[in-house]
Amino acid sequence: MANAATIGISLRDLYLFNKGSLYHSYRTFGAHPIRLDDAYGVRFTVWAPHAREVRVVGDFNGWHGERHGMELIGETGVWSLFVPNLGPGTVYKYEIHTLAGERLLKADPFAFQAELRPSTGSVVSEVFDYEWHDVEWQRRKQEVSPYHExxxxxxxxxxxxxxxxxxxxxxxxxxxxxxxxxxxxxxxxxxxxxxxxxxxxxxxxxxxxxxxxxxxxxxxxxxxxxxxxxxxxxxxxxxxxxxxxxxxxxxxxxxxxxxxxxxxxxxxxxxxxxxxxxxxxxxxxxxxxxxxxxxxxxxxxxxxxxxxxxxxxxxxxxxxxxxxxxxxxxxxxxxxxxxxxxxxxxxxxxxxxxxxxxxxxxxxxxxxxxxxxxxxxxxxxxxxxxxxxxxxxxxxxxxxxxxxxxxxxxxxxxxxxxxxxxxxxxxxxxxxxxxxxxxxxxxxxxxxxxxxxxxxxxxxxxxxxxxxxxxxxxxxxxxxxxxxxxxxxxxxxxxxxxxxxxxxxxxxxxxxxxxxxxSSLWERDCDPGGFEWIDVHNAAQSVIVFMRRGHSENDFSIVVCNFSARHYPEYRIGVPEPGQYRHALHSEAAAFGGALAHPQEVLYSSKTAWHGRPCSLTLDLPPLSFQLLVFAAGEHGRDRYSALPGMT
CATH class of the missing domain: 3.20.20.80 (Glycosidases)
Structure with a gap:
């Protein structure tokens, strides 16, 4: 039986591994380049609870493991061995002798690198010393919620x-x-x-x-x-x-x-x-x-x-x-x-x-x-x-x-x-x-x-x-x-x-x-208050209209989809606020491969109530088209947008 402490393995970690709660097992298992006493080499550790014997084999021993038999650590089912004078780049496998008398050559389940297929050996690799440059990214992740981004x-x-x-x-x-x-x-x-x-x-x-x-x-x-x-x-x-x-x-x-x-x-x-x-x-x-x-x-x-x-x-x-x-x-x-x-x-x-x-x-x-x-x-x-x-x-x-x-x-x-x-x-x-x-x-x-x-x-x-x-x-x-x-x-x-x-x-x-x-398109993705139907039942014309809302009161977008192959030149939709609306995107713009050289940029609401809303807009709906409208300004307010995205 191996003495776990002498090769830098914690018996408590092996206990947790056997109990199902060693959540950083890769720090113990696999092939780790380490210095042990005065020797630099590689510590190999593998779980094989029913093996009769386990050896480490590779180019370093001609793929014969007689001199590199691993030792079983207590009753954990874990085998380990320190091999001096090995380092990153060493190709290896575990030679497992089964209770049935078979000899198996297995790649390391915890190998940090493998040979390029069709070769199947594991490769000793040092993966813990990369110098990262993503501090700002990691900081930002802690400050935002993915649900609202x-x-x-x-x-x-x-x-x-x-x-x-x-x-x-x-x-x-x-x-x-x-x-x-x-x-x-x-x-x-x-x-x-x-x-x-x-x-x-x-x-x-x-x-x-x-x-x-x-x-x-x-x-x-x-x-x-x-x-x-x-x-x-x-x-x-x-x-x-x-x-x-x-x-x-x-x-x-x-x-x-x-x-x-x-x-x-x-x-x-x-x-x-x-x-x-x-x-x-x-x-x-x-x-x-x-x-x-x-x-x-x-x-x-x-x-x-x-x-x-x-x-x-x-x-x-x-x-x-x-x-x-x-x-x-x-x-x-x-x-x-x-x-x-x-x-x-x-x-x-x-x-x-x-x-x-x-x-x-x-x-x-x-x-x-x-x-x-x-x-x-x-x-x-x-x-x-x-x-x-x-x-x-x-x-x-x-x-x-x-x-x-x-x-x-x-x-x-x-x-x-x-x-x-x-x-x-x-x-x-x-x-x-x-x-x-x-x-x-x-x-x-x-x-x-x-x-x-x-x-x-x-x-x-x-x-x-x-x-x-x-x-x-x-x-x-x-x-x-x-x-x-x-x-x-x-x-x-x-x-x-x-x-x-x-x-x-x-x-x-x-x-x-x-x-x-x-932001209205993603701030409230997981919130029912971020979506409202405006026109949901128009199956006869295959048109739907809906609204997406952000957190701010007047942060909303209007979506109009014509799934039919028919042209509706004067299609009225209800909108929640009086004022100015702008096209953020029109799928039929010529720049996108559509038929409209100059889609109408600005639309003004009328006070005609429609779709249960106090105001409405009249749109030209080309066949098979998508339009995204944003609320730009109220009747007496200034523009929310100084430039029109997506219509360049």
Whole structure:
């Protein structure tokens, strides 16, 4: 048995790890370059409770571990060994001898770096000494509430945003020098990275993980990723990481049967198997697994300064029957289908993250109707602070695919979301999942002719941006990528040279800017008082009108959407205040690819009551158009705006 103190390991930490509450496990486990007595070397520590013997192997010993056997620390199931004269860059694995007499070569579950696939070794890496330059960003995060701030997320798959050619990836640093400026200049507030944890198969897009603590080596080393994140923060851009605690892949060098037994996935294969994805679910009831996963969430925020996690596939975690065939159905101890262990895990995860990082973003990608996902755990909720609104997304994409002449019979698809819009704190996602595998690109989902597709996408984006909820757009959507997303090819940047796509890009950047400037569009996203219908029932003409309100009395915007292919030259809408209104954005402006060379900038209300309001405006509604109006001045007041955003 090893003496833990002699190699710098706390027995109390191992006790907490076994109990499920060591939330900085990465400081103990993995490969750590340290000085022990007078020797510099690497301390290796791994959990393998049912192993007969564990050794460290690598180039340094010719991949034969006879001289580097690890020692078991008490009855913790934890093995450790200090190897002198090793340092960062050392490639290693654990040679695990099982009780059944097998010899397994396993990557380190806590490895901070991995070899570039197809190689599968772990790499010793020093990740704790990066010099950060984001103090101002960290200070600002503590002073604002994400619920009352603009949040416009640009979702990115690093391999295919840009590349030098097939499997010739840009480095994290090269991406930083281009992506950060692009995102900042386009008006996005955050980027969301598809999983960059180490994964063996490019086709999985990072969602089938083998190295939860290792940033993928496809783009460089961990400190290069830190540089990318640092650059984002210096430009005022937050960074969200797609995080995948719901399942892991079955590759031999990974977590599956790690010590010859199912210590990460659990012994009940009916619960462990994810047949839809060919993966395994974590055993959320196992305390050491809880320490492993919660520590991983903390690790990305602590060591890499990640601002938040988008937690993937929550529905698959909390439902024991999710995508399971009849022969694999199981029930909890009360006879229900809820995964009680997973629900408890998610609650502790969120409580722990917010304990250490109160300003973090914890966003649930949840397609279920589970209630109170974004309510605090002390109120019975799961404890996330945001949730993807999958219902809105599905309804709207179905609606936009309809011929405009059919829409009057499906008016509920654009209005129903407001019935539940404030039941959770929502993000409205237009994500990668909607533009792959035969689903068509967003532009190609729109019905109608080539011209109408662009008009409808501008309309759709306008409605999306002004609907309550934070926003997420997958890369390429900003210029109307026509083809589906291809994970192994760069985006079709050449489309920007074509007028229609270039105009769409200009429209989206302008829409982004207007969104950021109009506080009424985001200050009260989570407050029912921030939204009012003006005209909700006009299914016959497929027109809706609504108002968004900010905190100030006269901080409001009027949104008018004509989802029909008909022109309404004199359409009257009610408004709450007499005075002057200005167009902040008109989707049919020629600068955006529309038909109007000079959209009317200023409109004056009349005292004709309409839609239950004391005043009204008469608008020209082109077919398939979006208009955003702002209250500029009262009858006797001076202008609220000296310049008109979005109409340049």
């Amino acid at each position: 603009a949040m416009l997320i640009y979702e990115v798959h690093l391999s295919s945003w840009r590349s030098w050619g097939k499997e010739l990836f840009w480095t994290y640093e090269e991406i930083a020098d281009s992506l950060v400026n692009y995102v900042a200049e386009a008006g996005y507030t955050h980027i969301e990275l598809l999983p960059i944890t180490e994964h063996p198969l490019d086709q999985s897009w990072g969602y089938q993980v083998t190295g939860y603590y290792a940033a993928t080596s496809r783009f460089g080393n961990p400190k290069q990723l830190m540089y990318l994140i640092d650059r984002c923060h210096q430009r005022g851009i937050g960074v969200i990481l797609d995080w995948v605690p719901g399942h892991f892949c079955k590759d031999d060098h990974g977590l599956r049967l790690f010590d010859g037994t199912p210590i990460f996935e659990g012994t009940d294969l009916k619960r462990a198997e994810k047949p839809l994805w060919g993966t395994l679910a974590f055993d959320f009831g196992r305390t050491e697994v809880q320490s492993f996963l919660i520590s991983n969430a903390i690790y990305w925020m602590d060591v890499f300064h990640i601002d938040g996690l988008r937690v993937d596939a929550v529905a698959s975690m909390i439902d024991l029957h999710f995508d399971k065939p009849p022969e694999m159905l199981t029930y909890n101890t009360f006879g229900g289908t809820e995964n009680i262990d997973a629900i408890r895990f998610l609650k502790v995860l969120n409580e722990t993250v917010f304990h250490y990082f109160p300003d973090a973003l914890m966003i649930a990608e949840d397609s279920s109707s589970w209630p109170a996902v974004t309510s605090p755990t002390y109120m019975g909720g799961l404890g996330f602070n945001f949730k993807w609104n999958m219902g809105w997304m599905n309804d709207m994409l179905r609606y936009m695919a309809l011929d405009p002449g059919e829409r009057m019979r499906h008016h509920n698809l654009i209005t129903f979301s407001l019935v539940y819009a404030f039941s959770e704190n929502y993000v409205l996602p237009l994500s990668h999942d909607e533009v792959v595998h035969g689903k068509y690109s967003l532009l190609n989902k729109m019905s109608g002719s080539y011209e109408q597709k662009f008009a409808q996408l501008r309309l759709f984006y306008g409605f999306w941006m002004t609907h309550p909820g934070k926003k997420l757009l997958f890369m390429g959507g900003e210029w109307g990528q026509f083809d589906e997303w291809k994970y192994d090819e760069p985006l079709d940047w050449q489309l920007l040279a074509y007028p229609k796509h270039g105009s769409m890009h200009h429209y989206v950047k302008t829409l982004n800017r207007v969104y950021g400037e109009q």
